[in-house]
Amino acid sequence: MSTPPASAAQLQRCAALDQRLLAAVREIRILPTVAWPASLESQMIRAYGNGRFTLPPITYTRPKLAAARAELAAIEAAAGGNDPRDIDPLDDYLRRTAESWRIAADMLESVGTAAVTAPSIALYGRPDDPIPGSQRSNLDAARYFVELADELGADLLADESGMPVPADALRSDVAATLDAFFGEGVIRVEVDPELTAKAAAGATRIRLRGGTCFSEYDRHQLLAHEAFVHSLTALNGRRQPLLASLARTSPRVTATQEGLAVFAELMSGAIDITRLKRISLRIVAIDMALNGANFVEVYQYFSACGQSVADSFHSAQRVFRGVPLEGGAAFAKDNVYLSGLLTVHTFFRWALKQRRMDLLRHLFAGKLALHDVISLQPYFDSGAILPPRWLPPWMQHMHGLAGKLAFSLFINGIQMENVQADELSIGV
Template sequence: MSKPVETVPAGLESYAALDKRLLTAVRGINILATVSWPASLEDRMIEQYGKGQYTLPDVSYKTPDLSDVRKELAAIESEAGDGDPLGEYLRRTAESWRIAAEMLEAVGTEGVTGPSIRLYGSPGDAISGSDRSNLDAACYFVELSDELGADLHDDDITANIPAELLRADLARELDGFFGPGKIAVEVDNDLTAKAAAGATRIRLRGGTRFSQYDRHQLLNHEAFVHSLTALNGREQPLLASLARTSPRVTATQEGLAVFAELMSGAIDIARLKRISLRILAIDMALNGADFVEVYRFFNRCGQSVADSFHSAQRVFRGVPLTGGSAFAKDNVYLSGLMDVHTFFRWALKERRMDLLRYLFAGKLTLYDVMSLESHFASGVLASPRWLPPWMQHVHGLAGKLAFSLFINRVRMSRVEAESLSAGV
C-alpha cells in the first residue's frame, strides 16, 4: 500500500485550489435543513391524525438565494474540465451541487421534483445489469415481507431502549473504535429521522425508544459508514471535499451503509420493507397522490400513526402536498444497495479487493473509485485510515461474496421442492 503524500504534489495545485473553492462555495447549501419541517408542526399534525382528522399540513419554507453560489459552481465546472480523473471528479461534484442549489431555490414548489430526480433517480429507473426497475425491486421486498410476516412474529424485536441510554452506549462503543471524543453522540428533539450522522456527531431523535436491531443498524449504518467515510475524507491531503457528502455520492453512500447492515447481520426483512415502501410512496406521489393518501398508504401497511406521518413527510419534503410532486432522496437506499452489492461481487470476481478498501477513503461514488484508482495507488489520494469491522475480516467478507457470486448461477425457476427433498 502506497504511503500518502504529505503535501500537494507539483502539478496538482490547481486541483487543490478548485477543491478549496468548491468547499467554500457550497458552505451555505444544506439540503435537508432547507426542506425539513418544524418538529412542532409534526407533533401537532400527528396528534390530529391520531384522532382521524386528516387535513393537509400547512408547511412554509424559507427560500435561499443561491444565485452567486450557482455562478461560482458553474465556473468551477468549466475550469475543472474532464480531461483528467481529478478534474472530472471536481466537475461532476460541482455540477451536482449546482443542481442541488437550483432545487433549493425552488423549495415549496413542484420545481423541486425534477432536480431531485436528477440527483437521486426515480422509482422507474432500471437496476444496473437487469431489465427490472427500482419499483420492481421494491414491490418484491414488500410482497416477500408480507408473505413471511406470519412466520416472523416470534422475533423478539422490542423498542425499549431510551434515546439517552442508547446515546451513552454508542458513545462508549465509538470511543473504543475511533478514539476518545472523536465522534459525539447527542439526543436531538427536533430531528425528523430516527438518527443522523456527520463526521464528528451522531444525533438520535429525542423521545424515541430504540431496539437492539436499531442499535446494530446505527453502529453499522451511521457510525461505521457515514461517520467513518467522512473522517477518512478529512485525512485526504489533496481533495478535502471527500469529507463532505455531495449530492452525487448520496446513492453510493446510502447504498454502502445499507450494504454494511447486510454484511454485519444488522438488517432484517422489516427494514427492507420500510425502505421499499418509501419507493412505492414516491411513485404514488409522482402519479398524483396527495400527502393524506400517502400517509394512509403507510398506515395500511402496518406503520404507526407517527411513523406513517414521518414516512409521508420524507416523500413530501420541499414540495407541494397536493400530489404530482416528490422529494426523491429515498429512492437511493434500495438502488444504491443493489449497485454496491453488485460492485462488491464484481470486485471479488476480478480479484480487486483493493478497490473495495478505496471505497471507504471518503465520500465517493463507485465510478470515482474506478477512475481515481491510479491516484490511490500513487499515494496522491490516501487509503482509508479506518475500515468497518466487517471489512477488516477480508476472508469472511470474501466467503460471503464468493458464495453469493456462485449461488446466483442457480436459477430458481428451475428448482422444484421435490428435487431438494428427494432421498439418495
C-alpha cells in the first residue's frame, strides 16, 4: 500500500528538518579528515620504490563534532515518530540520513585509532557481507574478478592501445564535453596536485590528480562515473524544492552512489577487466587489514598483483585512511564499489521484472539510496520530489536499456558449470 502524500504542514516541517540536517553536517568532512598529505605520499613512494619499507608517519587532526552529534540525535528523534512501523517515508529518509551522519561523526572523532573501523563498517559494509539474492559474499566476487583478470591478462595485452593523456590535456577535453552536455560553465574541470584519487567530483567541479597520465579508458570512466553520475545527481539534487539534502552524498547513500557510478561504466562500455580487478583488489586488501596485515604487507600485496609503486602505495593508503597502520584495522569505504555495483545491477534487473522503469529514472533525481527510490515514490507521484532534469546518455534511451536488462535477466538463468563445449555448435 502506498503512503498518502503528506499535508502542506507536514511537508514544511520535513523541509525545516532537512535544513537543520544540512546545517548540522556542515563540518563533517569524511575524506578530507582521513586524507594523507600529498607531500608525505610523494616522499614515501620514493622510499618504497627504493625498497625502504617503513610505516608512514601519519598523524590526524580530530574534529570536534559533539554539537553536530547532539543536533543529529535531536533530528533523528524529531523524525522518528512514536511507532517506526507508521513512520512517513519523508521522516524515515530524514531519520536514516541523520543517523548515518551521526555515525560518521563518531568515526571521525576517533580518527587515528582502531575505533574508526567499526563505524566505517557500519556505513560501508565489510568484505564478507553476502550479496543480495546470493549465497556468495562481496569478497567471493572480488576474488573471482581478480582471478579472472589474471587468467585473461596475457590474452588482453594486445588490446591495449592509445597514448596516455596528461591531466592538463584531459581537463580541456572533458570540460568541452561537459559544456556541451550540461551547458557552458556549469561544471568546472580542474587539475589538483593534492588529490589522492585519480579523479573526484562535486556538483559543479571535477578534479583530476595532477602529474598523472590518463588512458582512453580513464577518460570514458571519468565521464561515465564522475560526471554523469556523481555530478549529475548532485545537480539534479540542487533542483529539489523539498529536500535540499538530496544534493549532498550522505554516508548512507555512498554504496548506491558508487555502485551506480560503476554500473554506469558497465552500461556505457567504459569499464574494463583491469578496472574490475583494481576495485576487487581493494576489497581483498580490506579483508587482509582486518585480519592483521599491516600497511607494508598490504602494499606488497598490491605490488605483487601487478600495480606500480605509486598505485600500490595509493591503493594501500585508501585501505588505511584514518586508522593505525600496524594491522587489524581498516577504513571500509572501498568495499562499496563492488558491493554497490552488484546491488545496483540487481536493482535494475528487479525493476525491469516488476515493470517499474520509472524507479530507474528517479534514481538520478538526487543523492538517493535504493531504499529511498521505492519508499519516496508517493512524493515523486505528487510532485513534491522532482524527476531528474538530466539523465546519463545511456539512460536516455530506455528501449536500449530495457533490451540489455531483459537479456541479462534471462541469461542469468543459464548455469555455466552445466554448459558443455559440444552443445555450443550451431547447425548440423
